[in-house]
Amino acid sequence: MIYVDVSVTRGDFFLDVKFEASATGCTAIFGASGSGKSTVLDLINGSLRPDRGRITLGDRVLIDTERGINLPPEQRAIGWVPQDGLLFPHLKVSANLDFGARRSKHRHGPSREQIIETLGLGSLLDRWPRQLSGGERQRVALGRALLANPSLLLLDEPLAALDAPRKNEIVGLLDQIKQRFFIPSIHVTHSLAEVLRLADQLVLLDGGAVIASGNIQDLLGRTDTPLLSMRNDIGSLLSLRRLSDQAEDAGFEADLDGQRVYLPSSATSIGEHFRAYVPANEVIIATQTPMGLSVRNILRGAIGRIRDRGDGTVLVEIELGPQRLLSAVTPAAVRSLGLVVGLEVFALIKSVSLDAPAGFRLLEAS
Amino acid sequence: MTLSDPEWLAVLTSLSVAARALLFTLPVAIALGWILARKKFLGRSLLDALVHSPLVLPPVVVGYVLLLIFGVQGPVGRWLDTTFDVRLVFTTNGAALAAGIVALPIMIRTIRLSLEAIDPRLELAARCLGASAIDRFFSITLPLALPGISAAAVLGFAICLGEFGAVITFAANVPGETQTLALAIYGALQTPGGEMIAMKLALISMTIALFALLAAEWLGRRSRRWTRRS
Numbered sequence: 001m002i003y004v005d006v007s008v009t010r011g012d013f014f015l016d017v018k019f020e021a022s023a024t025g026c027t028a029i030f031g032a033s034g035s036g037k038s039t040v041l042d043l044i045n046g047s048l049r050p051d052r053g054r055i056t057l058g059d060r061v062l063i064d065t066e067r068g069i070n071l072p073p074e075q076r077a078i079g080w081v082p083q084d085g086l087l088f089p090h091l092k093v094s095a096n097l098d099f100g101a102r103r104s105k106h107r108h109g110p111s112r113e114q115i116i117e118t119l120g121l122g123s124l125l126d127r128w129p130r131q132l133s134g135g136e137r138q139r140v141a142l143g144r145a146l147l148a149n150p151s152l153l154l155l156d157e158p159l160a161a162l163d164a165p166r167k168n169e170i171v172g173l174l175d176q177i178k179q180r181f182f183i184p185s186i187h188v189t190h191s192l193a194e195v196l197r198l199a200d201q202l203v204l205l206d207g208g209a210v211i212a213s214g215n216i217q218d219l220l221g222r223t224d225t226p227l228l229s230m231r232n233d234i235g236s237l238l239s240l241r242r243l244s245d246q247a248e249d250a251g252f253e254a255d256l257d258g259q260r261v262y263l264p265s266s267a268t269s270i271g272e273h274f275r276a277y278v279p280a281n282e283v284i285i286a287t288q289t290p291m292g293l294s295v296r297n298i299l300r301g302a303i304g305r306i307r308d309r310g311d312g313t314v315l316v317e318i319e320l321g322p323q324r325l326l327s328a329v330t331p332a333a334v335r336s337l338g339l340v341v342g343l344e345v346f347a348l349i350k351s352v353s354l355d356a357p358a359g360f361r362l363l364e365a366s
Numbered sequence: 367m368t369l370s371d372p373e374w375l376a377v378l379t380s381l382s383v384a385a386r387a388l389l390f391t392l393p394v395a396i397a398l399g400w401i402l403a404r405k406k407f408l409g410r411s412l413l414d415a416l417v418h419s420p421l422v423l424p425p426v427v428v429g430y431v432l433l434l435i436f437g438v439q440g441p442v443g444r445w446l447d448t449t450f451d452v453r454l455v456f457t458t459n460g461a462a463l464a465a466g467i468v469a470l471p472i473m474i475r476t477i478r479l480s481l482e483a484i485d486p487r488l489e490l491a492a493r494c495l496g497a498s499a500i501d502r503f504f505s506i507t508l509p510l511a512l513p514g515i516s517a518a519a520v521l522g523f524a525i526c527l528g529e530f531g532a533v534i535t536f537a538a539n540v541p542g543e544t545q546t547l548a549l550a551i552y553g554a555l556q557t558p559g560g561e562m563i564a565m566k567l568a569l570i571s572m573t574i575a576l577f578a579l580l581a582a583e584w585l586g587r588r589s590r591r592w593t594r595r596s
Contacts (some may be wrong), residue, residue: 047490073493080494086487090509099505100495148495 002027002152002184006043006053006063015039015208021186021201023058026178028199028216029188031227036208037188041154044186045080046073057151077104079150079183083157085141087129093140094125100148109149110181118176119143135166139173146181153177153185159194171197192233196220196277204228221324223307223315230309235279236325238354242272251351257321262296262351280315282353283327286346287337297349301325303341306334318347373563375542376550377570382458383533383546384526387466391473391522396515398470399477400507404486420532421471429464429535436463436536454537461537461544468532469525473518476582480514481507517585524578528571547571 001023007016015036021027029037042048044055046062049070055062062078063070079100087096101112116122119139129137138158145153155174159167175198177183187198195202195216202220203213204227211226212219219225221236228234240254240261251264254274263276290298304324305317314334318325325347329339339345369377398417402410420428436443436454446452454460484507492506508515530548537544539553551567554560 045490045494047493073490074496074498076494077496078494080491082487082491086485086491088488088492088506099492099497103496103501144495 003056006050008050017210019203019210019213023184025200026185026187026198027201028195029203030195031205035205037205038156041156045078046076077151079145079153081141081145081155081158083160085137089129093127097144097147104149115143115146134162153183155187223305223317235277238276240276242270259299263354264351276354280326280328284348285327295348296351299347303343376545376547380527380546383461384523386462387526388523391466391470395473395477399474403478403481417474418471420468425468425531426535429532432464432536456538456540458543461533464532464536465526465529468529469522473522476518477514480511484510513585513588517582520578520582524575
């Protein structure tokens with residue numbers, strides 16, 4: 001468990017955050033620029049000292065102002081990957097990679113060969129940092145952090161400076177790192193697409209305070225999550241399990257808590273769980289069994305919540321068993337269909353709107 | 367162009383003085399440059415003004431102040447004399463001290479600028495990778511500042527070769543001990559018929575100075591090229 005409860009004043013900016021994150025998987029800190037995201041990372045890596053508070057990583061106390069404990073950054077074993085990578089310009093890629101490894105006391109976790117292979121660094125080892133492209137630099141920075149045996153990886157907007165294809169490449173690598181090396185990470189971003197692709201847990205930051213935190217699916221499927229539910233690209237993240245092989249013309253089948261959905265494509269194999277993102281704007285609500293439509297995904301559920309966003313749209317939360325689906329409709333549709341909480345409805349989703357892996361398309365577009 | 371023995375002696379004395387001066391000024395310049403570039407403390411402006419003072423003071427004044435401190439009657443001079451039997455006045459080491467003090471401000475400035483050009487977050491990155499303070503200084507800061515430090519060394523060497531006022535005031539004009547090129551030129555000009563010698567020695571100092579400036583410029587360019595990209 002990663003536990004953070006700190007406050008710090010920096011000039012006229014006051015930050016007071018408290019959140020817990022599980023010691024596995026990826027926690028995204030999401031917020032606009034100026035919300036204090038990077039400051040949180042500075043507090044965790046130890047470059048900034050909080051006025052008050054406590055940060056623990058498992059049973060290791062990184063800082064506890066009350067007990068007078070403050071581990072310096074060099075003893076925290078935290079892998080920090082800043083936006084621009086910060087490679088040492090006077091060292092070749094291989095020496096950059098080994099910098100932390102040579103200084104870390106115990107060797108566990110992935111080997112040098114594994115990391116070089118996973119990140120595709122083999123051909124770069126003999127180059128100087130200035131000879132690398134933005135994406136390559138980011139990959140080396142990741143490798144350098146991983147080789148130092150971190151107990152936590154801090155990623156500060158690792159994709160912000162990259163173009164769309166590079167973004168996809170790095171996201172794919174981060175996904176692999178998560179699955180192969182089991183190193184927990186905290187990922188700071190202002191991009192919803194990155195959150196959808198990578199995060200298991202979400203911490204929403206605004207004006208130096210945590211306004212919501214928790215499991216990503218819980219936070220995304222709600223009408224009242226601050227920051228998120230006002231976005232026009234908001235949607236729901238559904239947990240699915242693949243049932244069939246890819247048919248040539250029909251895509252494949254997946255299970256959603258007992259209901260069937262059809263998706264166009266996915267990199268998963270049969271039986272595997274995966275996530276799909278459904279933008280609320282692409283979910284249609286029907287009160288009677290729809291007939292003669294091209295839409296293949298017709299899900300049954302009950303309305304859990306209705307919220308008028310005040311911008312000419314209403315966000316409707318549909319409960320599909322334990323999972324929830326958001327749909328954005330007009331106030332007129334709410335009136336004419338008589339949508340009320342508790343009403344049994346059908347949610348219609350075009351197969352092509354079911355986005356798997358989650359956030360892939362959003363990422364391409366951004 | 368041939369040089370007579372006394373002329374060669376002046377060239378060699380100059381080189382010896384400059385080399386000895388570098389030996390003590392370079393570590394001092396690195397330390398002070400680092401402190402001024404990185405540390406915030408009370409009296410920082412005072413220290414800054416103090417290390418720059420030889421730049422604006424007449425070198426004769428620098429030499430005179432050194433005499434007051436390191437002279438046989440001066441507090442440090444007497445202590446050195448009684449405890450180590452070391453005298454600086456009228457010696458090559460004394461000339462090196464005087465020349466070095468005059469060169470120090472420019473050297474500190476050059477080193478400080480190259481240190482300030484280093485992104486401090488690089489040191490933080492090293493820190494997060496487990497490098498201690500001393501480790502970071504030698505593995506990151508010093509190598510990145512090396513072009514600037516070399517430029518400072520070359521410039522300092524050139525300044526020491528040509529320093530006149532402070533050297534003659536503190537160390538006098540002793541051939542083979544403290545008579546550097548500049549002092550030898552001055553001496554030649556004071557001697558009837560010494561114009562040719564003065565001209566030869568002047569050409570030598572100009573050549574050395576020109577090379578030093580070119581080298582410093584080249585090293586400075588390297589330094590910028592290195593630090594601009596991260």
